Amino acid sequence: MVLRAYTVPMLPSTVQATYAQRIAFVCEIAARLHRYGTTAQRLEAAILALSSQLGLDCEPWSNPTGLILSFNDPAKPLGASDTTRVIRLAPGETDLYKLSEADRIAEQVAAGQMSIAQGHTSLRALDRLDSRRSHVIRVLAYGLAAASVAGLWRLPWLDIGTAGVIGLLIGMLTQRSEGRPNLREAGDAIAAMVAGLVAIGVASLVGPLNLNTVIISSLVVLLPGMTLTNAINELTNQQWVSGTARFAGAIATVIKLTVGSMIAVTLADLVGIEPAIRAARPQSEWVEWIAILCAAYAFAVLFKAGRRDYPWVMAAAAAGYLISRFGGLAWGAPVGLFLSALTMTACGNLFARVANRPGAIIRVPGIIMLVPGSASLRGLMNLVQGAGGAADESAGLVVMKILMALIAGLMFGNLVVASRKNL
Numbered sequence: 001m002v003l004r005a006y007t008v009p010m011l012p013s014t015v016q017a018t019y020a021q022r023i024a025f026v027c028e029i030a031a032r033l034h035r036y037g038t039t040a041q042r043l044e045a046a047i048l049a050l051s052s053q054l055g056l057d058c059e060p061w062s063n064p065t066g067l068i069l070s071f072n073d074p075a076k077p078l079g080a081s082d083t084t085r086v087i088r089l090a091p092g093e094t095d096l097y098k099l100s101e102a103d104r105i106a107e108q109v110a111a112g113q114m115s116i117a118q119g120h121t122s123l124r125a126l127d128r129l130d131s132r133r134s135h136v137i138r139v140l141a142y143g144l145a146a147a148s149v150a151g152l153w154r155l156p157w158l159d160i161g162t163a164g165v166i167g168l169l170i171g172m173l174t175q176r177s178e179g180r181p182n183l184r185e186a187g188d189a190i191a192a193m194v195a196g197l198v199a200i201g202v203a204s205l206v207g208p209l210n211l212n213t214v215i216i217s218s219l220v221v222l223l224p225g226m227t228l229t230n231a232i233n234e235l236t237n238q239q240w241v242s243g244t245a246r247f248a249g250a251i252a253t254v255i256k257l258t259v260g261s262m263i264a265v266t267l268a269d270l271v272g273i274e275p276a277i278r279a280a281r282p283q284s285e286w287v288e289w290i291a292i293l294c295a296a297y298a299f300a301v302l303f304k305a306g307r308r309d310y311p312w313v314m315a316a317a318a319a320g321y322l323i324s325r326f327g328g329l330a331w332g333a334p335v336g337l338f339l340s341a342l343t344m345t346a347c348g349n350l351f352a353r354v355a356n357r358p359g360a361i362i363r364v365p366g367i368i369m370l371v372p373g374s375a376s377l378r379g380l381m382n383l384v385q386g387a388g389g390a391a392d393e394s395a396g397l398v399v400m401k402i403l404m405a406l407i408a409g410l411m412f413g414n415l416v417v418a419s420r421k422n423l
Contacts, residue, residue, distance in 0.1 A: 017054075017115070017116045019056075019073050019081065021116050021117075022054045022055065022056055022116065023056065023071050023083055023085070024116075024120075025054070025109065025116045025119055025120065026047060026050055026051050026054065026056065026058065026069065026071075027067075027069060027085050027087060028120065028123055029046075029047075029050060029102060029105075029106050029123070030043065030046075030047050030060070030067055030069060030087070031067065031087050031089060032098070032102045032123060032126070033046060033047075033099065033102060033423070034062065034067060034087075034089050034092050035089065035090075035092045035093070035095070035098075036092055036093075036094065036095045036096075036098050036099040036102065037092040037093055037094035037095065037099070037360075037364075038092065038099070038360075038423060039230050039233060039234055039239075039242075040062040040063065040064075040234050040237075040239040040242035040243070041233075041234060041237040041239050042422050042423055043060070043062050043422075044060045044061075044062050045422040046106075046422040046423060047060040047069065048060065049422060050106055050110060051071070053110040054109075054110065055073075055074070055075070056071050056072075056073065056074075057071065057072045057073070057074050058070065058071050062239075062242055063241050063242045063245055064091045064092075064242060064245050064246045064249060065088070065089060065090065065091060065245070066086070066087055066088045066089050067085075067086075067087040067089065068084065068085070068086050068087075069084070069085045069087070070082065070083070070084045070085075071083045071084070071085075091246075091249060094226070094303050094304070094360075094364060095303070095304040096303050096304055096305040096306065096309060096313065096358075096360065096361055096364070097304050097305055097306040097309070098126050098304070099358055099360060099423065100306060100309070100357055100358055100361065101122075101126055101306075102123065102126070103357065103358050103421075103423055104357075105119050105122045105123055106119070107356075135175055137301055138171065138175070138301060138302065139168060139171035139172055139174075139175055140168070140171070141171070141297075141298045141301035141302050142167045142168060142170055142171025142174070142221055142298075142302070143164045143165065143167035143168035143171060144164070144167070144294055144295075144297070144298040145167060145220055145221050145295060145298035145299065145302060146163040146164055146166060146167025146170075146217055146218040146219075146220055146221070147160050147161070147163050147164030147167065147217075147291075147294070148291045148292075148294040148295035148298055149163070149217040149220045149291075149295060150163040150164070150213075150214065150217040150218075150291075151283070151287050151288065151290065151291025151294070151295075152288055152291045152292065152295065152321075152369075153213060153217065153281060154281040154282070154283035154287060154288060155210055155213060155214070155217070155280075155281060155283070156210075156280055156281075156282055156283070158202070158206065158207050158209065159209050159210055159213070159214050159217075162198070162199060162202045162209060162214050162218075163214050163217040163218045165198065166194070166195045166198050166199065166214075166215075166218035167218050167220075167221070169194055169195075169198065170191045170194065170195065170218065170219070170221070170222065171221075173187065173190065173191055173194065174187065174191070186256075188222055188253055188256040188257050188260065189256040189257070189259050189260035189263075190260060191219065191222055191257075191260065192215070192219060192222075192256070192257040192258070192259070192260025192261040192264070193260035193261065193263050193264045194260075194264075195215050195218045195219055195260075195261065195264070196215055196260065196261040196262075196263070196264025196265060196268075197264045197267070197268075199211055199214050199215050199218070199264075199275075200264060200265070200268045200273060200275045201273075203275030203276050203277065204268075204273050204274065204275045204276065207276065208275075208276035208277060208278040209275070209276070209277065209278065210277070210278060210279060210280065210281075211275055211277045215261055219257055219261075221302060222253070222257060223253075223254075223257070223371075224249070224250035224253040224254060225368075225371025226364070226367075226368060226371050227246055227249060227250040227253070228247065228250040228371065228403065229367070229371045229403065229406050229407070230246055231243050231244075231246035231247035231249075231250055232247070232403050232406075232407050233407055233410055234246060235247070236407055236411065292318050292321055292322070293314075293318065295317065295321075295369065296313070296314035296315075296317040296318045296365075297310075297314055299313070299314075299317050299365055299368055299369075300313040300314050300317070300365065303364065303365060303368075305361070305365075309361050312351070312361055312362060313361060313362075313365045314365075316344060316347070316348075316361075316362045316363075316365045316366040317365040317366065317368060317369060319343070319344065319347075319366065320340050320341075320343075320344045320365070320366035320367055320368070320369060320370060321340075321369045321370070323336065323339055323340040323343055323344075324336040324337050324339070324340035324369075324370055327339040327340065333401070333405075334401050334402075334404070334405045335405075337370055337401075337402060337405035337406055337409065338405040338406075338408050338409045339409070340366070340367070340370055340409065341366075341367055341370065341405065341406045341407075341408070341409020341410050341413060342408075342409040342410075342412050342413040342416065343366075343409075343413070344362060344363055344366025344367055344409075344413070345363055345366075345367075345409060345410050345412075345413025345414060345416075345417075346413040346414075346416040346417040347362050347363075347366065347417075348360065348361070348362035348363030348366065348413075348419075349363075349413070349414065349417040349418065349419035350417050352419050352420065352421040352423075353417070353419070353420055353421075356421070357421075358421060358423035359419055359421060359423065360423055367406060367409075367410075370402070370406060371402070371406065
């Protein structure tokens, strides 16, 4: 996170804070880092570092839906000041701007540049509502991301346009579901059903489409590829509970998306609609280059990066894809993925060292276009559609190869350049 991995003496402004105030601040920071999409091992390391700098002993336990934090005051006899906080939270979503700001505030409090009361005030300022303009831009980014992924796959123009329109509809649906628990619970399935119905309608009335590929590209923002990668990463770091729960959540999301798209296909069959399906990828190379730029911008918006970080986030997203692309052409796809994950992890750690800011600003966008969400969804859709045992086995093998390459890259990237920050 925050904070360096070593312990420093408490500063006067920190000493003046009461035991309860210090605990409250650590809990507040921990909950926010959880909400902003931090993995269990990084979150727990950040909590330990901050607690140590505030003169607290802490035993953290993190999972995708909550935190348990046990505190005691090392200046008092063992057991005399034990305090435990149980914090129930929804699974976090990546928010690079707020993650960076929370990191800055925590470091300033730990360094004595800001009091704990001022730290709480600064953290609460992060809760201000987004403007209408921000919501509109985010909805447009859904459409741009979907169209860009279709462009990266060099699909025909009709496919790219259809994916972009469906992405916009999904963006609007996602915005509408905020604050509506019932709609949010079924949101993934509804979005996939909308994607399927629109794609089938276009393929039936306008022209043939690469149907499954268009549906998958339009759902790219909802795919749990990053969640699946984080789950395996947590498991390899011996975060058994968090990794298992996150993995189960990713699988549940893939299932909901598959159910929604299959409902659309079944409804079309019942009505007697037969979409025209083709397999064509005719676009020139320049389309892919434009798609890379558009996708990088779309993910910078969707990851809620601060404006000053847009160049970093876009460069990381583009670099991660290009390293994977050309490395894969030279040595095979798994090697390309490994090199990309390794490079972006090392660059993220280097960025954290030099800029003293979270390495996630580079690391997360750097691997977003490599994660195996699309392969997972395609495999399950093939299974439901009865594409055959060989196709199902091939899709499962592709997902495993992607995951192994990414996790190996993440692990060795941390060895190449060790990070001084936990985030």
